[in-house]
Amino acid sequence: MGGTYWDETACYAFSADQIDKLEAVSAELHQLCLAAADHVVRERRFAEFAIPEPLQGLVAESWRLREATLYGRFDLSWDGAGEPKLLEYNADTPTALLEASVVQWHWLEDTRPDADQFNSLHEKLIERWQAIRGAAPESATLHFACAKDSDEDLGNVEYLRDCALQADWDAKQLFIDELGWDGRRFVDLEQQPVQVLFKLYPWEWLAREPFGAHLPARSARLIEPAWKMLLSNKALLVVLWELNYGHPNLLPAYFDERRFAGEYARKPLLAREGANVTLQRRLDRVHQPGDYGEEGFVYQGLAPLPQFDGRYPVIGSWIVGDAAAGIGIREDDSPITKNSSRFVPHYFA
């Protein structure tokens, strides 16, 4: 990675009341998202989410079974006063987990051992893996897969595998392109069936690749499950606003930019790390290039990130299972958070 990523030249100090607020808001937003998923499935609004027809049944069935979710991360805009605003929910392939869970925990131990931190990610992840294991076939191995060429993704996956091993799973790692198909089921490199697969690989990518045709057969249980396609899609923002109009933690969001008089953020339905996001402001426009957007866009009211000495922080608020589990803060020199944005630790007292 080029440039500074872990940045402890600064840190964020919260009050206990502020942490209470973040915890409560995150838990509530998660519940609103679950209700939105239920609505989308019941009303079969899959086309608005650009979910391919062959996968729509898979999403619906996955939701009907309430297939287990491990985690997700809200991105919130908040300056510590008023109401945090939801920017998006990284519900399928959230990263920056190891630094939020482990690295900033050690930073706190080393620098402010008497303070506290909103970060019980590690123990909640282990508990969550234990719960998922309790619902899986007793002999099942948990496989972890990610793209081969991303050290960041591999680091996240290996950390989650670590937590799974501590939850008494037999846990194996392989790369996503190493997954095999034997004609009936997915298999690993030793030809053993893949029954439960944690994949740090977006559902929309799985769906469009050659083995995507095997997904509706449901030979393996995937984590995150198929219904998370609804929550990781920016169309969720529109449905959330529609179902909870005026909610203090939501921003107006529509499929039609004409609903906004002047300022808005244009976001691709499916995108990662700020790619193809445009901030249309009264006096200027900030655009982040990328390769996304062919599925369409949503338009969201602006909640500009606060600015401290030229740094724009976004709060990543983690959900593990259904519980708010901690935060990680990313900073950038621009108002759009990107893959290269710095991670800055926090504490509260």
Next chain:
Amino acid sequence: MPQRRRRSAAITLVLAGTISGCSEPVAQRDAYQSLADCRRDWGEPQACEPVRDKRYAPSYFYGPSYYGSSFPDGRPRASRHAMDAFHVAGSPSHTSPGSSSIRRGGFGSSAHSSGS
């Protein structure tokens, strides 16, 4: 009333050294007491070769290098009919023991960093 603790009480990692994101899985080779055992795991005879490096007796055989699984302490887990396994440097020459009816590479073509 004392304030509720919000941070993890303790953090232990069992895969220390591999979660930096800068290490890759290491290929392994399995050692067999006989050519027959090696063939039982790998099928094709050309996948097996006699031991020549004095690591084991010259009557033993090596299977090809591949990415297998490991025990929690990092030691490679041997295939079913092997009597030992060890890590080797470099890319694997095979993807798995066994037959060729398995197709691979059906996922991964969209890949760049997948996180968000």
